[in-house]
Structures are given as structure tokens and as C-alpha cells.
Amino acid sequence: MRRRELDPITLPLLVLLLVFARPCTAWSAVLSVTVTHPWLALIASFIGGSNVEVSSLQEWNAEGELVRPTAKALRALTKDAHIVALDSGDAADAGLKKEDFSNLRCLYAPFPITSSAVDASLSDPSVLPFVAQRLLTAFSAWDPSNYPYYQRRLAEFQARLSGSVLAGQQVLRGMAVCDLTGTSGALLQAACCKIERPGPEQLAELGKSFAVLRDFLNKKREEGVIIVADGGTPRPLRRALAGQAGVLFLQRPPLTQDYPTFLHEQYISLWQTITAKKPVPGGAKHR
Numbered sequence: 302m303r304r305r306e307l308d309p310i311t312l313p314l315l316v317l318l319l320v321f322a323r324p325c326t327a328w329s330a331v332l333s334v335t336v337t338h339p340w341l342a343l344i345a346s347f348i349g350g351s352n353v354e355v356s357s358l359q360e361w362n363a364e365g366e367l368v369r370p371t372a373k374a375l376r377a378l379t380k381d382a383h384i385v386a387l388d389s390g391d392a393a394d395a396g397l398k399k400e401d402f403s404n405l406r407c408l409y410a411p412f413p414i415t416s417s418a419v420d421a422s423l424s425d426p427s428v429l430p431f432v433a434q435r436l437l438t439a440f441s442a443w444d445p446s447n448y449p450y451y452q453r454r455l456a457e458f459q460a461r462l463s464g465s466v467l468a469g470q471q472v473l474r475g476m477a478v479c480d481l482t483g484t485s486g487a488l489l490q491a492a493c494c495k496i497e498r499p500g501p502e503q504l505a506e507l508g509k510s511f512a513v514l515r516d517f518l519n520k521k522r523e524e525g526v527i528i529v530a531d532g533g534t535p536r537p538l539r540r541a542l543a544g545q546a547g548v549l550f551l552q553r554p555p556l557t558q559d560y561p562t563f564l565h566e567q568y569i570s571l572w573q574t575i576t577a578k579k580p581v582p583g584g585a586k587h588r
């Protein structure tokens with residue numbers, strides 16, 4: 302069969318059709334954004350989606366502790382780098398000076414939480430949508446043509462975050478937990494757990510004396526109470542709790558995972574610990 306040849310007019314038209322049929326985002330340069338805090342990186346990555354490449358000056362180490370930015374990371378920033386901080390105090394804590402960077406943007410003036418409590422505040426599911434809204438504003442100022450995209454991502458973030466919290470409430474409401482965490486108390490509260498928390502003096506004593514800690518853990522096991530710790534738990538106590546039965550360590554979210562999914566997994570891990578059920582293969586969701 303003889304192949305039909307395209308005439309000189311049809312061929313250019315087909316080329317133009319293929320070119321303009323490609324999504325506009327394929328032609329858009331990816332916006333590179335540096336943030337001061339890993340919590341900001343998590344939210345920014347979700348809101349920015351495929352249009353924004355996010356890096357964080359501070360990170361969490363393997364124990365869940367916040368690690369300050371290195372001098373090398375600060376030197377790598379160009380004067381016109383797109384940088385997001387919570388407020389001027391957060392920027393200063395990260396080693397940034399407003400006069401050194403033309404695109405340093407502070408989301409708040411100031412952030413309504415003291416710097417010592419920022420890590421715990423940003424793990425609160427009720428706070429994150431407000432921070433996400435500020436990030437949308439920042440991204441849209443730098444990349445106005447993609448405002449509708451960022452707006453859709455914000456709506457998805459809010460919906461999925463709400464869904465994860467509701468799922469947590471369904472399986473954890475009224476469950477007895479002893480909160481020894483340093484930064485995850487709001488996460489437990491959002492799931493409507495029945496929370497008890499030792500005072501500062503008792504927390505310090507638990508970290509100093511193994512005998513006191515052993516008796517404390519045995520009592521909680523008899524009461525059916527799960528001990529919950531995290532990277533913000535005082536270091537001596539955190540290390541004493543490692544490997545102890547009936548203790549769940551809430552993890553830090555990896556920066557490659559979206560936060561609503563991570564939150565759902567944390568709640569399911571807590572539910573599995575409380576009910577002593579084996580992990581569900583394939584990450585199946587519980588209703």
C-alpha cells in the first residue's frame with residue numbers, strides 16, 4: 302500500500318498543534334525555593350507540587366532533633382535566591398540577614414509562637430493550613446501565572462489533612478496515652494486521645510533513674526496506657542525509653558513524603574500499638 306504523503310501546508314499545522322497541545326507547565330521554569338525549617342519544607346513541597354523545588358536549611362537528624370544549617374549551605378545561597386522564613390526571628394536563627402537577600406520573604410511579622418515552641422506548633426494539624434495559605438501567597442508573588450495551580454494544591458492539602466485527622470479520631474478517640482513527647486502533643490490532641498502527661502520534674506526524674514522509669518513503665522502497662530515519645534523528648538529520657546515494650550516513638554516525616562499521608566500513617570501506627578495488632582500488609586486503611 303502506498304503511503305500517503307502530507308502536503309506542505311498540513312505538516313506545519315500538525316507541528317504547531319503538537320507544540321501548543323503540550324501543557325503550559327512543561328514550558329515553565331521550576332521555581333527553586335529555600336525554606337528555613339523542615340516543617341516549612343513539607344508544606345511548601347505540597348503546595349508547590351511539580352512547579353516548585355524545595356530545599357530546607359535546617360533538617361532533622363536520625364534521632365528527630367533539629368540540626369542548624371551549615372555555613373556551607375548558607376554560603377551556597379545567591380543574593381537573589383527565593384527564601385521563605387516564618388518571621389524575621391526565624392530567619393535570624395537560621396543565619397539569614399534580610400539585607401543580604403532580595404527575595405527573602407517572611408510569612409509572619411511576627412509568627413505568633415515563641416521560637417522555642419515553633420517545632421511543636423508546626424506539628425499541629427490545625428496550624429498547618431494557615432501556614433500553607435501564606436506559602437501560597439509567597440509562591441504566587443514569585444510565580445503569578447501559576448496562582449490557580451497553587452490554589453488547587455492548597456485546597457487539596459486542606460482536604461487531605463482534614464481527612465487524616467478525622468481518620469485518626471475514628472480509631473483513637475478516647476484511647477489512653479501517656480505523652481512524653483516534646484513536639485507531638487498537638488498531634489495526639491487532634492486525634493482526641495485521652496492524654497496524661499507528667500510534669501517537668503517527673504520527666505527529669507524518669508530520665509535519671511532506671512529504677513524509677515522501670516516502675517513507671519510497669520504501672521502504665523498494667524493500666525493499658527501506651528507511652529508515646531518523639532525526637533523532642535528530653536534526650537536522656539528518650540534514650541532510656543529506646544527498646545522498651547509499650548513505648549511508641551512518633552517519627553519525623555521524611556521530606557520526600559506528603560504530610561497528610563505521613564499523619565495518617567502515624568495515627569495507624571499508634572492504633573496498632575494500642576490494640577496490639579500486626580501491621581496491615583500494603584498499608585491498607587482502616588475504617
